[in-house]
Amino acid sequence: MYTNHTIAHMxxxxxxxRDQLPVAEEALQRVLAAMLPADADDGDLYIEHSVSExxxxxxxxxxHVSASTQQGIGARVIKGEASxxxxxxxxxxxxxxxxxxxxxxxADSGGNRTSVRIHRAASEVALYSAENPAASVDFSxxxxxxxxxxxxxxxxxxxxxxxxxNISSSxxxxxxxxxxxxxxxxxxxxxxxxxSVVVEENGRRETGSAGGGGRFSxxxxxxxxxxxxxxxxxxxxxxxxxxxxxxxxGSMPVVLGPGWPGILxxxxxxxxxxxxxxRKGSSVFADKMGKRVAxxxxxxxxxxTIAERRGSLNVDDEGTASHRTVLIEDGILTGxxxxxxxxxxxxMQPTGNGRRESYAHPVLPRxxxxxxxxxxxDPADILASLDRGIYAVNFGGGQVDITSGKFxxxxxxxxxxxxxxxxxxxxxxxxxxxxxxxxxxVSSIGNDLALDPGVGTCGKGGQSVPVGVGLPTIRIDDLTVxxxxx
Amino acid sequence: MKSTVRSTHDxxxxxxxxxxxxxxxxxxxxxxxxxxxxxxxxNGTVESVERExxxxxxxRAFVETASGMAFAxxxxxxxxxxxxxxxxxxxxxxxxxxxxxxxxxxxxxxxHPTEQQLADWRLRHPESDAGWSLEEARDAAxxxxxxxxxxxTAISNSEGAAASFxxxxxxxxxxxxxxxxxxxxxxxxxxxVIAGHGDGMQRDxxxxxxxxxxxxxxPDLIGREAAERAWRRLDPGSMESGAATVVFEPRIATSLLGxxxxxxxxxxxxxQRSFLTDCLHQPLxxxxxxxxxxxxxxxxxxxxxxxxxxxxxxxxxLVSDGVLQHFLTDRYTARRLGMPETGSxxxxxxxxxxxxxxxxxxxxxxxxxxxxxxxxxHGLLVTELIGFGVNSVTGDYSRGASGFLIExxxxxxxxxxxxxxxxxxxxxxxxxxxGSDLTWFGSSAVPSxxxxxxxxxxx
Numbered sequence: 001m002y003t004n005h006t007i008a009h010m011x012x013x014x015x016x017x018r019d020q021l022p023v024a025e026e027a028l029q030r031v032l033a034a035m036l037p038a039d040a041d042d043g044d045l046y047i048e049h050s051v052s053e054x055x056x057x058x059x060x061x062x063x064h065v066s067a068s069t070q071q072g073i074g075a076r077v078i079k080g081e082a083s084x085x086x087x088x089x090x091x092x093x094x095x096x097x098x099x100x101x102x103x104x105x106x107a108d109s110g111g112n113r114t115s116v117r118i119h120r121a122a123s124e125v126a127l128y129s130a131e132n133p134a135a136s137v138d139f140s141x142x143x144x145x146x147x148x149x150x151x152x153x154x155x156x157x158x159x160x161x162x163x164x165x166n167i168s169s170s171x172x173x174x175x176x177x178x179x180x181x182x183x184x185x186x187x188x189x190x191x192x193x194x195x196s197v198v199v200e201e202n203g204r205r206e207t208g209s210a211g212g213g214g215r216f217s218x219x220x221x222x223x224x225x226x227x228x229x230x231x232x233x234x235x236x237x238x239x240x241x242x243x244x245x246x247x248x249x250g251s252m253p254v255v256l257g258p259g260w261p262g263i264l265x266x267x268x269x270x271x272x273x274x275x276x277x278x279r280k281g282s283s284v285f286a287d288k289m290g291k292r293v294a295x296x297x298x299x300x301x302x303x304x305t306i307a308e309r310r311g312s313l314n315v316d317d318e319g320t321a322s323h324r325t326v327l328i329e330d331g332i333l334t335g336x337x338x339x340x341x342x343x344x345x346x347x348m349q350p351t352g353n354g355r356r357e358s359y360a361h362p363v364l365p366r367x368x369x370x371x372x373x374x375x376x377x378d379p380a381d382i383l384a385s386l387d388r389g390i391y392a393v394n395f396g397g398g399q400v401d402i403t404s405g406k407f408x409x410x411x412x413x414x415x416x417x418x419x420x421x422x423x424x425x426x427x428x429x430x431x432x433x434x435x436x437x438x439x440x441x442v443s444s445i446g447n448d449l450a451l452d453p454g455v456g457t458c459g460k461g462g463q464s465v466p467v468g469v470g471l472p473t474i475r476i477d478d479l480t481v482x483x484x485x486x
Numbered sequence: 487m488k489s490t491v492r493s494t495h496d497x498x499x500x501x502x503x504x505x506x507x508x509x510x511x512x513x514x515x516x517x518x519x520x521x522x523x524x525x526x527x528x529n530g531t532v533e534s535v536e537r538e539x540x541x542x543x544x545x546r547a548f549v550e551t552a553s554g555m556a557f558a559x560x561x562x563x564x565x566x567x568x569x570x571x572x573x574x575x576x577x578x579x580x581x582x583x584x585x586x587x588x589x590x591x592x593x594x595x596x597x598h599p600t601e602q603q604l605a606d607w608r609l610r611h612p613e614s615d616a617g618w619s620l621e622e623a624r625d626a627a628x629x630x631x632x633x634x635x636x637x638x639t640a641i642s643n644s645e646g647a648a649a650s651f652x653x654x655x656x657x658x659x660x661x662x663x664x665x666x667x668x669x670x671x672x673x674x675x676x677x678x679v680i681a682g683h684g685d686g687m688q689r690d691x692x693x694x695x696x697x698x699x700x701x702x703x704x705p706d707l708i709g710r711e712a713a714e715r716a717w718r719r720l721d722p723g724s725m726e727s728g729a730a731t732v733v734f735e736p737r738i739a740t741s742l743l744g745x746x747x748x749x750x751x752x753x754x755x756x757x758q759r760s761f762l763t764d765c766l767h768q769p770l771x772x773x774x775x776x777x778x779x780x781x782x783x784x785x786x787x788x789x790x791x792x793x794x795x796x797x798x799x800x801x802x803x804l805v806s807d808g809v810l811q812h813f814l815t816d817r818y819t820a821r822r823l824g825m826p827e828t829g830s831x832x833x834x835x836x837x838x839x840x841x842x843x844x845x846x847x848x849x850x851x852x853x854x855x856x857x858x859x860x861x862x863x864h865g866l867l868v869t870e871l872i873g874f875g876v877n878s879v880t881g882d883y884s885r886g887a888s889g890f891l892i893e894x895x896x897x898x899x900x901x902x903x904x905x906x907x908x909x910x911x912x913x914x915x916x917x918x919x920x921g922s923d924l925t926w927f928g929s930s931a932v933p934s935x936x937x938x939x940x941x942x943x944x945x
Contacts, residue, residue, distance in 0.1 A: 054837065058757060063587050065580040068836045069562040069573075072540070081528075086537040089563040095539065102537035105620075139583040162757055198758050198879060205758060207879040247884070249907065249943035250727040280528070282645050282680055284687060360540060397874035399886070403680055403689035406903055408873035408886035430875035430884040430905050432943075436685065482875065482884040482905025484941040486728045 021175055021183070022047060022071070025118045027093050028177060032118075035075055035100035036179055038111035042078040042340055043103070044318065045177040047091075048359040052170035053134055057146040057163065065139060074359035075103040078341050082106045087360040116181035123184065125321070127307045127314050128215035130187030132171035136219040142167045145222055149231050153197050156235045159242070161205070162198035167191075169218055172358075176319040184319035190310065190466060191218050192454065195230045199238040206244070208237030208412075212453040216308045237394070237413055240425050247390070247429035247483025248416065254431065254479040255386050255417070257393030258379070258450040262469030265300055265370050266458065267398040267407040268435035269293070273327050273335070274353075274365040274460075275342030277402050284405035284436050285333065293333045294439030297375055300328040302337055304352055304368030310454040311369035311468035318354040318363060325351045327370075328439070339365045357463040364461055371470030375445025379473035382444045384420035390481055391415045391422060392431070405435040408482075430482040438476060446473030495519035496667065497543045497565050498659035504574035506661060510547035510581070511555070512592035514660035514796070516835055517543045522652020523620055527627045528644055535620070538652065541565060544835030547577045548592040555590035557581050561835035591817040593660035597827065599791050599798045604666055607791045616651035616673035617699040623649035626675055626705050633709030634679045640717035645678035645689065647709075651699070658833075664796050672787065673699045675708055681716040688722070690715035690870075695787060695928055715869070718890075722900040724945035725891055731865035731918065732906055732940045733858060733892070736925035738868050739932040743846050745910055746777070748878055750804065750812065751841045752819030752830075761881030761911055762810065770810045771914050776849040777805040779814070781829070786845030788929030794833025799844060802828055814841050846930040851920035855934040858919045865892040866942060868906065881910035904944040913937050 021028065028045060036043045049071040056064040072089040073096060086102035088095045146165040153163045169191045176184045196209030210233035212226055221227065256264060269285070277283035285293070294300070304313045304322030313322045318340050325335045338346070339354030342365055355366040383391060391414065398409030410430045415422045451470035458467040498515040505513035519541040526533045544561040558580035562573045599607070618626070631647040651673040659665035676693035692711035694703040734742060754760040762770070781790050781799035790799055795817055802812050813823065816831035816839055832842040859867065868889040875884040888902035908916075921934030 056838070061585040061587055063556065063585050063590075064838050065558040065584045066836045066838070067558075067560040067576060067580065069560075069564060069569075070542075071563055082532055083534045084536075085534065086539070088539040089541050090539065099537065099539070102535070106532060106535050139580060143583060143585070162759070164757075200758070205763075205879055207759070207877070247907075249905070249941050251943075251945050280645065281643055282687075282689065284685060287684060360538065362534065362536065399872040399874070401689065401870075401872060403687045404888075404902060405685070406872070406886065406888070408875070408905075410873055410875035410884065427880075427882050428875060428877055428884060429907065430873050430886055432873075432886045432903055432905050434903065480903065480905065480943050480945065482886070482907050482943045484884075484907045484909075486941050486943070 022049060023091055027096065029115060029118055031096045031100045032177065033112060033115045034097055035077055035104050036113050037104060037107040038113050040077050040079050040107060040179065041344060043179045044076050046074040046317065046359050047175040048072060048172055050170060050172040050358065051132065052168065054166060054168040055139060055142045055146065057150055057165040060150060062143045062146050070358065072359045073099065075099045077103045077107060079107050081345060083341065085362050118177055118181045118183050121182040121184045123314065125314055127305065127312050128189055129217065131189065133189035133191045133217045134169035136217060137222055141222065145227060149195060149227055152228065153231050153235055156232065157199065157239055159199040159201050159239060160197050160235060161200045164196045166194045178319060184315055186314050189215050191216065191221060193221060193227060193230060195234045197234045197238045199242060201242050204242060206238050206241035208234045208241060210234040210237065211455040214308050214310045214454040215312060240413065244425040244427045246485040247414065247426035248481055249483045249486040251478055251480050253386055253389035254476045254481065255383055255389065255391045256471060256474050256476065258446065258448045258471055258473050260452040260469065261392060261395055262371050262452060262471035263395050263398045263409050265372060265471065266367060266467065266469050267400040267409055268433065268438050269300065269327065270302065270367045270370045271400050272402045272405065272435050273337055275336045275338040275346060276365055278336055279342050279346050283402045288333050288436065291333055292331050293436055294328050294331040295442045296331045297445055298328060298331050298439055298442060299326065299373040301326050301373065302367050302370045306369055309369050309451065309468045310456060310466045313368060316352045316354045317356045320350045320352045320354060322368065323352040337365045337367060339363050355465050357465055361463045364463065366460060366465055367458060367467050369451065369468035369470065371449065371451060372472060374447050374449035374472045377444045377446050379446040379448050382446055382473050382475050385444065385475060386417045386420055388418050390426065391417045396428065400435060406432060407435050408432045426483065432480045432482060438479065441477045442474050443477050444475040448472050495541060495655055496657040497570060498657050498665065500570050501543055501545050501574060502659060502661050504571055505545060505547040505577065508574050508578040509549065510578060511550045512594050512661045513545060513547040514593035515543065515545045516833060517657040518835060519655045520652060522650060523623065524648060524650035525620060525624045525627055526646050526648045527624065527631055528646035530628065532624060533646055542835050543570065543573065545573055545577050547581050548590065549578065549581045551586040554586035554588040555592055556584040556586040557590060558584050559836045589818065589821050591821055593795060594662040596795055596797045596817065598664045598796050603791065611789065613669050614671055614698060615653055616671040618651045618673055623651060630675055630677045630705035630709040633706050634677050634713040637710055637713045638717050640681045640720060641679050641713050642683055643680040645680065647677040649675050658796055660796055666792065672697055673702055675702060675705060677709055677712045679712050679716050682720050686720065688716055688719035690719060697787060719888065719900050722888065722902040725866065725901045725904050725942055727943050729939055730942045731862045731936055731938045733865060733867045734935045735855065735867060735869055736923055736932045736934055737927060738871055739935040740927050740930050741871060742935060743848060743930050743932060745876060747814065747843050747846065750810065750814055752813045752815040752823055753841055754878065755813050756819055756822055759879055761879060765810050766813060768810060769808045771805055771808040772917055773808045775805055775808045775917065775920060776803060778803050778847045778849065779843045780847060781844035783845045785926050785931065786929050788845040790844055793829045794831035794839055797827055797829040797831065799829035814843065816841055844929065848932045850922045850924040850933040852922055853919055855921050855923055858921055858934060858936050859892055859897065860895040862892045863894055866901065866906065867892055867897060883908050883910050883913065904942055906940050906942060908940045913940065
């Protein structure tokens with residue numbers, strides 16, 4: 001598993017042309033004044049300009065090249081538990097005033113605030129470079145890389161029938177203007193390279209895929225050995241699956257490998273600790289603050305401050321600086337993930353987790369990079385302790401019902417183990433457990449914490465945001481494995 | 487051919503002209519404008535109001551090269567003359583980098599609907615808004631929540647009710663002269679409530695969506711459905727691991743249709759990314775199973791006269807008496823597979839053209855769900871599935887489930903925390919019953935489906 005969480009923080013180098021507001025300050029001041037009633041608790045304008053590019057290879061040809069440019073503004077008024085939002089793609093004054101009036105419709109009072117002056121709030125940290133990550137690599141270079149990776153995959157193994165490659169990049173230029181006129185800017189790069197292959201042997205077809213990325217330049221990705229490593233990984237997984245047998249069905253011990261299996265934390269506890277669900281009492285964790293929810297020795301954090309990670313943010317989408325929030329400390333529940341509205345209503349401090357997919361979506365409390373700190377156990381000893389069970393090192397997606405606490409995640413690379421020895425790979429199986437119980441069944445924590453390679457996307461309320469996860473090798477004494485071999 | 491109704495948000499003509507001027511051999515374009523309102527209420531008061539005002543244009547341009555046609559796509563929400571010009575130049579620059587495909591099908595000479603067909607369609611599908619004001623939507627959401635919270639003492643909390651409505655205007659035009667506009671309004675009402683307390687909480691929801699509020703289920707019905715679904719889940723147990731017959735209630739059986747459509751997508755077939763690659767004209771389901779894709783059905787939300795390439799749509803019996811009859815195609819996959827065009831191109835503003843169905847209808851059988859359950863000795867009625875454990879290449883299937891244990895023909899108690907697993911190809915073949923309870927969910931209609939020999943994993 002690719003780990004890269006020790007990159008030093010870089011210093012901010014905002015370019016003058018990019019961090020200028022795309023709408024005149026005076027116009028925005030008028031919009032703010034019209035939008036915010038005197039008794040509003042909060043409110044903001046969120047102005048975004050995003051460009052994204054994608055280039056794909058399939059059937060040996062790079063024939064899908066696409067791009068999109070999206071710009072717009074989100075206006076928001078918050079009063080108590082209520083909020084009004086309006087989004088428009090039109091940046092003309094008339095459209096902005098209309099949006100302001102729509103956002104205000106939740107407030108009945110007529111009084112206006114004294115007008116505010118927009119002023120630049122200082123931003124100190126820069127966890128990533130505020131420039132388009134694709135700027136230095138033209139489409140031809142991306143095409144040539146995909147062609148090279150296609151040839152490489154086919155040369156690695158004659159059983160490779162199909163190769164799919166995609167390079168995508170985006171850059172979002174975001175201006176947030178708070179109720180008090182504070183103007184906060186963030187420029188967010190994001191890249192991702194994905195490779196998947198289909199292999200065939202004796203009429204049996206299987207697939208394998210690998211991906212990586214983060215908030216850094218495409219040039220760095222392309223000139224590293226990461227693309228080649230991803231091809232090798234995709235081919236390895238696909239050919240491994242040719243030998244996969246039926247997975248067992250039933251309850252048994254499971255050892256999770258380091259890195260991406262941290263999706264366990266994202267589903268089992270992360271969503272359940274988001275402030276909105278807890279304020280409303282709809283999460284199974286709502287009454288568990290200060291109580292034991294995990295075995296001693298387990299500490300889980302959500303950390304948006306790791307340089308260049310996919311889930312990292314300089315500031316969240318309300319302008320709150322990113323935090324490292326301890327969710328579980330030595331097995332005890334200690335923290336929630338909070339945006340400004342839920343923090344205020346719960347009498348707590350915002351944690352920098354107020355996120356939105358774009359200006360056209362409301363803010364929700366969301367995760368950033370969620371991982372478990374390393375323990376002391378040797379990963380080899382943890383695997384050796386498994387009498388009969390599953391060793392799962394890679395996963396597809398997962399999902400959780402935060403009210404019952406039931407969560408699932410589905411293996412994409414897993415092995416049946418007996419007497420501590422790997423017997424054979426097993427077909428993809430869904431693992432199911434209870435979020436408030438599963439971490440209490442963790443009996444070993446490895447010393448090999450790794451973060452995922454930069455592929456996570458989290459869905460909530462119809463919105464997708466990039467996230468990260470991480471995990472050391474752990475042993476869970478009892479989890480239900482959804483195979484077909486009962 | 488020119489459609490006589492032109493949208494005020496139509497930028498397609500300007501875009502195609504700009505693309506041709508910049509050197510495109512062919513081009514097609516989409517112009518979209520969406521406006522909508524959504525209101526969320528919780529515990530009897532308004533929690534949020536959202537107003538959307540979005541627009542965008544998308545362009546696909548083809549250039550001729552020595553080895554065939556190459557193309558690219560791009561979109562923007564900047565519809566100023568400079569924005570459109572920039573988009574056209576961007577697409578052409580990208581198309582010149584893209585690799586040519588000798589089988590590429592540029593947007594010329596498609597089987598477009600005729601002027602008469604366009605006119606007839608507009609007569610039968612007149613433009614209309616969804617029929618709600620913001621206040622009416624709010625009142626519907628409040629009524630829905632009130633019913634849900636009051637119809638059982640087991641209901642302990644609300645996650646809120648939401649009402650939304652809006653209208654989308656779309657114009658499609660291609661450089662061969664075809665241009666047509668349509669608009670689609672819709673309204674929806676949903677509610678989610680919680681029964682029980684603490685570690686014993688259970689949540690469920692209900693929703694309905696219609697083209698106009700006059701077609702919407704009443705707030706009362708939706709509220710009652712959500713509440714009943716939530717309290718019926720209280721005090722669940724697990725289930726023994728082993729083989730069982732699994733009954734998918736209609737709401738859950740829609741996912742089986744989704745897996746089928748994904749696997750008969752012509753692109754997935756071409757790329758060998760489907761477990762049904764070799765199954766055309768083969769018996770895939772038991773005799774008697776019929777599944778239709780109908781682009782013009784009075785109850786469906788997926789009606790369309792032409793697809794994302796301007797190709798005239800038609801009704802297809804995808805599965806007839808258990809035998810798979812069609813792969814779904816756009817123009818490119820039809821050419822590559824040597825198969826008929828089914829008019830199934832699905833188009834976003836940018837990116838690859840996808841393939842999808844219009845309105846799917848799984849023709850009902852004769853037994854009610856209760857009668858089906860009565861014939862099952864040991865089984866599970868599934869009312870919720872979670873997770874993404876479906877491998878589209880192999881058909882391997884393993885998902886988290888909750889529902890109700892069936893013993894000796896009767897529902898015994900709720901279960902959760904289990905998985906159901908199998909292989910979709912085998913699951914399709916092992917369907918033992920198709921219910922009479924055909925139910926519409928947006929653009930698909932499905933009855934209860936019972937499948938024998940699935941594997942349950944429980945505690």
